[in-house]
Amino acid sequence: MTGQVYKSTGSWYTVKTQLGEFYQCRIKGKFRIKGIKSTNPIAVGDVVDFELETSNDEVSGVIYNIHDRKNFIVRKSVNLSKQTHIISANIDQVFLMITIDNPPTFTSFIDRFLVTAEAYSIKTILLFNKIDTYNEETLLEVKYLAHVYRKIGYECIGISAKTGKNVDKVKSLMKDKVSMFSGHSGVGKSTLVNAIEPSLNLKTKEISNQHMQGQHTTTFAEMFDTSFGARIIDTPGIKGFGVVDMDKEEVGDYFPEIFELKQDCKFNNCLHLQEPKCAVKKALDDDEIAYSRYRSYVQILEGEDENYRTDNWDNE
Ligand SMILES: Nc1nc2c(ncn2[C@@H]2O[C@H](COP(=O)(O)OP(=O)(O)OP(=O)(O)O)[C@@H](O)[C@H]2O)c(=O)[nH]1
Numbered sequence: 001m002t003g004q005v006y007k008s009t010g011s012w013y014t015v016k017t018q019l020g021e022f023y024q025c026r027i028k029g030k031f032r033i034k035g036i037k038s039t040n041p042i043a044v045g046d047v048v049d050f051e052l053e054t055s056n057d058e059v060s061g062v063i064y065n066i067h068d069r070k071n072f073i074v075r076k077s078v079n080l081s082k083q084t085h086i087i088s089a090n091i092d093q094v095f096l097m098i099t100i101d102n103p104p105t106f107t108s109f110i111d112r113f114l115v116t117a118e119a120y121s122i123k124t125i126l127l128f129n130k131i132d133t134y135n136e137e138t139l140l141e142v143k144y145l146a147h148v149y150r151k152i153g154y155e156c157i158g159i160s161a162k163t164g165k166n167v168d169k170v171k172s173l174m175k176d177k178v179s180m181f182s183g184h185s186g187v188g189k190s191t192l193v194n195a196i197e198p199s200l201n202l203k204t205k206e207i208s209n210q211h212m213q214g215q216h217t218t219t220f221a222e223m224f225d226t227s228f229g230a231r232i233i234d235t236p237g238i239k240g241f242g243v244v245d246m247d248k249e250e251v252g253d254y255f256p257e258i259f260e261l262k263q264d265c266k267f268n269n270c271l272h273l274q275e276p277k278c279a280v281k282k283a284l285d286d287d288e289i290a291y292s293r294y295r296s297y298v299q300i301l302e303g304e305d306e307n308y309r310t311d312n313w314d315n316e
């Protein structure tokens with residue numbers, strides 16, 4: 001039988017078959033995934049093959065194969081430095097929720113998030129939430145940011161999870177796909193999920209109340225079906241993606257506007273810093289590239305993200 005993992009608690013996996021039946025499954029033998037030392041071999045979103053087994057009149061499944069992953073996101077263990085934890089696999093898209101204030105979302109956060117999502121090959125859609133609370137000035141800021149990010153290919157939608165404004169647009173993008181919601185604590189993720197699918201109310205409440213989760217607690221993602229053919233992966237305690245290690249030369253490839261220009265730089269290993277005849281620096285001077293994006297690029301390159309990591313990413 002083949003199915004998809006909806007939930008995992010470490011040793012047991014809840015798997016849903018194509019016929020819509022749920023089975024509790026265990027793993028047979030050991031799985032190794034190339035290049036990754038992971039604390040969990042199978043994650044939510046994985047498609048697995050399993051066979052049924054009956055003991056004491058209880059039917060359960062034994063997983064013997066994982067299908068290739070389209071993508072997956074990992075979190076580094078805080079204590080076991082070399083180990084990673086796979087949060088979830090086979091994600092179609094992530095909605096990054098942004099608020100201008102209450103709480104503020106800075107472009108450095110947005111850009112690092114986007115770089116990581118690009119590195120994981122996960123499509124990101126930007127949702128500017130709480131537009132019902134914004135005055136003219138704040139709305140202008142939303143417009144400006146939406147302009148910056150649309151120009152480089154990211155879809156941007158202004159929404160209000162509270163009043164329901166444009167929530168139908170979000171729902172139509174979610175249809176037949178597996179989506180995640182990310183963003184700072186308080187941006188309105190639970191409120192939006194509840195607006196999208198009120199029957200999930202209880203679960204999201206439960207999750208947002210788990211504020212005791214410290215660094216030593218392992219958190220598990222869970223997948224939920226909705227009534228309109230969309231699936232949501234909820235990742236308690238993890239509002240971001242974790243940090244991907246990348247080489248300096250690679251960083252620019254995850255900024256679409258920088259990637260597009262790099263073949264026009266004089267040096268093919270140009271890092272777009274002080275090099276002569278750099279197409280990226282020229283585009284910056286010509287206002288073709290947003291200064292905030294370039295600043296984020298340089299910050300990531302220089303590893304000026306330590307504060308960012310501890311303040312906004314891991315401990316949220
Ligand atoms: N005015 C307004 N308030 C909103 C909107 N969306 C969410 N809120 C409020 O913002 C607060 C935080 O919303 P949550 O949905 O709990 O935020 P969250 O992102 O799930 O937060 P965590 O669970 O801590 O990660 C709540 O008081 C919501 O009522 C919105 O569109 N407009």
Ligand SMILES: [Zn+2]
Nearest residue numbers: 265270272278
């Ligand atoms: Zn360059």
